[in-house]
Amino acid sequence: MDRVILHSDMNSFYASVEQAEQPDLRGKPVVVAGKEELRHGIVLTKSIEAKRYGIKTAEALWEARAKCPNLIVLPPRYKLYRRYSEMARAIYYQYTDLVEPFGLDECWLDITGSLHLHGGDALVVAREISERVKAELGCTVSIGVSWNKIFAKFGSDYKKPDAITPITRDNYRDIVWTAPVRELLYVGPATERKLHARAIRTIGELAAAPDSYLQRRFGKIGFVLRTFARGEDTTPVKPYDPTARDVDRIVKSYGNGLTAPHSITCAGDAKALIWILSESVAQRMREDGVRARTISIGVRNDTDLSGYGCQVKLPKPSAATRHVAQAAWAMLVAHEPLDEAHPIRALHVRASDLVEPAPFEQLSLLESPEPAWEQLDCCIDDLRRRFGNTCIVRGVELLDDSLRSLDIKDENTVHPVGYFHR
Amino acid sequence: MVQGIDSREKRYVKVTSVTDEDGFITPVSVTWEDGRVYEIDRILDRRQAASLKVGGTGMRYLVRIGHATTYLFHEGPRWYVEAKIPDSAHLRP
Numbered sequence: 001m002d003r004v005i006l007h008s009d010m011n012s013f014y015a016s017v018e019q020a021e022q023p024d025l026r027g028k029p030v031v032v033a034g035k036e037e038l039r040h041g042i043v044l045t046k047s048i049e050a051k052r053y054g055i056k057t058a059e060a061l062w063e064a065r066a067k068c069p070n071l072i073v074l075p076p077r078y079k080l081y082r083r084y085s086e087m088a089r090a091i092y093y094q095y096t097d098l099v100e101p102f103g104l105d106e107c108w109l110d111i112t113g114s115l116h117l118h119g120g121d122a123l124v125v126a127r128e129i130s131e132r133v134k135a136e137l138g139c140t141v142s143i144g145v146s147w148n149k150i151f152a153k154f155g156s157d158y159k160k161p162d163a164i165t166p167i168t169r170d171n172y173r174d175i176v177w178t179a180p181v182r183e184l185l186y187v188g189p190a191t192e193r194k195l196h197a198r199a200i201r202t203i204g205e206l207a208a209a210p211d212s213y214l215q216r217r218f219g220k221i222g223f224v225l226r227t228f229a230r231g232e233d234t235t236p237v238k239p240y241d242p243t244a245r246d247v248d249r250i251v252k253s254y255g256n257g258l259t260a261p262h263s264i265t266c267a268g269d270a271k272a273l274i275w276i277l278s279e280s281v282a283q284r285m286r287e288d289g290v291r292a293r294t295i296s297i298g299v300r301n302d303t304d305l306s307g308y309g310c311q312v313k314l315p316k317p318s319a320a321t322r323h324v325a326q327a328a329w330a331m332l333v334a335h336e337p338l339d340e341a342h343p344i345r346a347l348h349v350r351a352s353d354l355v356e357p358a359p360f361e362q363l364s365l366l367e368s369p370e371p372a373w374e375q376l377d378c379c380i381d382d383l384r385r386r387f388g389n390t391c392i393v394r395g396v397e398l399l400d401d402s403l404r405s406l407d408i409k410d411e412n413t414v415h416p417v418g419y420f421h422r
Numbered sequence: 423m424v425q426g427i428d429s430r431e432k433r434y435v436k437v438t439s440v441t442d443e444d445g446f447i448t449p450v451s452v453t454w455e456d457g458r459v460y461e462i463d464r465i466l467d468r469r470q471a472a473s474l475k476v477g478g479t480g481m482r483y484l485v486r487i488g489h490a491t492t493y494l495f496h497e498g499p500r501w502y503v504e505a506k507i508p509d510s511a512h513l514r515p
Binding site for chain 2: 021087136
C-alpha cells in the first residue's frame with residue numbers, strides 16, 4: 001500500500017508571522033530583513049504583496065526599495081518565529097507522531113497509520129490542518145499530498161499560498177513530469193546546467209534519463225535524483241522530538257560565520273572575530289560531545305566580495321576553543337595581510353571530520369601532556385549555561401567594540417537541515 | 423465597523439486566574455487599567471486561536487462578564503483583550 005505523506009509549508013513564513021502579529025501590515029508589501037547597520041541588509045522573507053513588486057529573497061534592501069518605494073522593512077524576531085513554528089508543529093502532532101521538520105517553516109507528516117482515525121481521506125486531513133493553522137496562528141500554509149516525500153514537497157510548492165495540491169499516481173505525469181527539472185528538490189543551478197546541456201529540461205525527462213549518462217555525469221547522486229523524479233523515493237518521515245533543538249541530529253560539521261559590522265582591516269579585529277566564531281563552534285561541539293579533526297575557514301573580501309576557503313587537520317581531535325581558534329587564526333594570517341588595502345567583509349569558521357570521544361585517549365609519547373584546555377572550556381560552558389553566553393568573554397573578543405554585543409551561539413539557527421541525514 | 427467603535431487595539435490586562443493540577447488555566451477576573459475589577463461569570467469557549475482584530479495568537483477564552491461576552495487571550499505569561507477604541511465622531515459637539 002502507498003504511504004500518505006503531507007508536506008506543509010508556511011507561506012512567506014517570517015513576513016506572515018509579522019502580519020499575523022500586526023494586522024495593520026496585512027495586505028502591504030512587507031519584508032523581513034537583516035540589520036542594515038550591521039551590513040546584514042538583505043531580504044530574508046517577503047510578503048506575498050512584496051513579491052508582486054518582484055522583490056526576491058536574498059536581495060539587498062536598496063534593490064528591494066528601488067522596486068517598491070513604500071516597502072515596509074522589519075527586523076527579524078526569531079524567537080517569535082520559533083514560537084509560531086512550534087505551535088504549527090503542535091497542530092501536526094495531533095494528526096501523527098511522524099512529523100519531520102525541514103527548517104522552521106516546513107514539515108513532512110506521514111499520516112499513513114493514523115489516516116483512518118481522521119476519516120480516511122488525506123485531502124480532508126490536509127484541509128483541516130490548513131484551516132486550523134489559519135484559525136489558530138493567523139497564517140496560511142500550502143500543503144502537498146502524495147505517496148512520497150519528494151512529490152509531497154513538490155505539491156506544496158506547486159500552488160501558493162493557502163492551497164492543497166494532491167499528487168497522485170494518476171496525475172503526477174501531468175503535474176510533476178511537465179515541470180522544469182529545477183523544481184525538483186536538490187536540483188540547483190549547477191545540476192540544472194548539466195542537465196540542460198543534455199537537453200533534460202523537465203522532471204519527466206530526468207525520470208527517463210539513461211543509466212550510463214547519470215553514472216558518467218553525476219555518479220551516485222544521479223540515480224538518487226532519478227529516483228526522486230520517478231516518485232520512487234522511499235525515505236521515511238523521521239519522527240523527531242519536538243522538545244529537542246533542530247540541530248539534534250547526526251551532524252557532519254559545525255560552522256559559524258559572520259559578516260562583520262564594518263570591514264576588517266586590522267589584525268586585532270580579525271582575531272576577535274575568529275575567536276568569537278571559534279568559541280561558538282567549539283562550544284556547540286562540546287555540548288554534543290564530539291571533537292573535530294579538521295578546521296576550515298572561509299574568507300570573503302570586501303573589495304569584490306569574492307571568497308575562498310582553506311582547511312587544516314589538527315594533530316589530534318579537539319573541541320577546545322583554543323585549538324579551533326589557533327588553527328583558524330594561523331590559516332587566516334597565512335593567507336591575508338590584514339591591512340587597509342585588503343579589507344575583509346566576512347569570516348567563517350567550520351569544524352568537520354567529527355569523532356565521538358573514545359573511552360580512552362591515545363596520548364603522544366613525544367610531547368609533554370598539554371594543559372587540559374577542554375576542561376577549562378567546560379567550566380566556562382557551565383558558567384555560560386547558568387549565566388548566559390556573554391557572562392564571560394575572552395580578552396581578544398574585547399578588541400573590537402562593535403562585536404561586543406554579539407551572541408553568535410545563541411543566535412545560531414540551523415535550517416533547513418539536509419535531506420540525506422540518517 | 424460597529425457603530426461607536428473606531429477600531430480595536432491589543433491591550434494587556436491584569437488577570438487573576440486559577441491553574442489546576444493538570445495545568446488548565448481558568449481566568450477568574452480581569453482588572454481594568456482604572457482599577458475596576460470584572461468578575462468572569464462563565465467561560466463559554468476556550469481554544470487556540472489567532473486574533474484577527476489586533477494580531478497575535480494564544481489560547482483564546484470566550485468569557486461572559488455580566489451580559490457581555492468578550493475574548494480574552496492568553497499569550498505566554500501575559501493576557502490581552504481586543505480593547506475598543508471609541509469612535510470620537512459622536513463625541514464632537
